[in-house]
Amino acid sequence: MKLIVPVAGKGTRLRPHTFSKPKSLVAVAGKTVLQHVIDNMKKLKIDEYIIITDQNGHIIQDFVKANYPDLNATYIQQKELLGPAHAVSLADARIEDGDDVLVVFNDTLFVTDLTRISRLCEDLDGLIYSKEVENYQRFGVNVMRDGIIVDMVEKPDQPVSRLAQVGLYYLKDGKRFMGYIKKAIEMKLTVKGEYYLPDVFKLMLKDGMKLGAPEIEEWLDCGKPETLLQTNRFLLERSSSSHVCIEGCVIIPPVFIHPTARVKHSVIGPYTSIGKNCEIKDSIIRDSVINRDSILRNAVLEGSIVGDSVELTGQFQRLNIGDNSMIDLSGKQQ
Secondary structure (H helix, E strand, C coil): CEEEEECCCCCHHHCCCCCCCCHHHCEECCEEHHHHHHHHCCCCCCCEEEEEECCCHHHHHHHHHHHCCCCCEEEEECCCCCCHHHHHHCCHHHCCCCCCEEEECCCEEEECCHHHHHHHCCCCCEEEEEEECCCHHHCEEEEEECCEEEEEEECCCCCCCCEEEEEEEEECCHHHHHHHHHHHHHCCCEECCEECHHHHHHHHHHCCCCEECCECCEEEECCCHHHHHHHHHHHHHCCCCCCCCCCCCEECCCEEECCCCEEECCEECCCEEECCCCEEECCEEECEEECCCCEEECCEEECCEECCCCEEECCCCCCCCCCCCCCCCCCCCC
């Protein structure tokens, strides 16, 4: 099996965190998004990881080599950001006859048993992993009949289906799949100048190919600050290492605190991730992600994301307030 992981893209919704690093290297629950993706593949026999990057590909490559030195990975730069299907098409030269292909986009994480792929796809040509949603108007959805996809509709006005595509795809015949992407590009099947995979899958359906839509258990978005924090909470709740004890501190699980982090006289948690080599002192932090090498002193944070190598010094107040007082310390002008 060949795994294609497109990690190109500006990650504009996660700025300012993606000004200095690719969005796949943003951390959540103690690991980067890319690490979560790679670790989810450990139960599969992946012959080659094909990672599609942008101009920041050297950052991704250095990270993978440092953290997964034995990973058989190939890096291909998408020089023109012409959409997801175009990014996947760049892997064509690495796909040989007989290869099956798994495509994983790294904006989202997922919870599902990928070892069931062979059984689920036994009588099918591919799998478009999906999740039933209430707000179907925001997604591309699969229209089903007798367990087979018969149509795909992008952001439907009417509830023709609530089965949203989640960015996880399996194709039994990888070389044939690449041929369909090439055909879609030749036909210039674009949306606002970009190529998308649903147009490729529609060509496959038109030719009588059978695609299934197995539902994943959980769909975790890492594309925006608020959803990144939601994903952080979800993953920490299910982590076996979320209970930590540090002398002189109050730790309220679930949390992740890297073994190299130095935490003193602080209240940490719940739902807080603290990265490698961080220094936290005299602080209260909950529902937040603190990235590696950051120093926080006298900080009171909630619902926050702090990037790499940040130095933040807050200020505690000492007050003696009488009856019937109204105090505003927000610094905002009335």
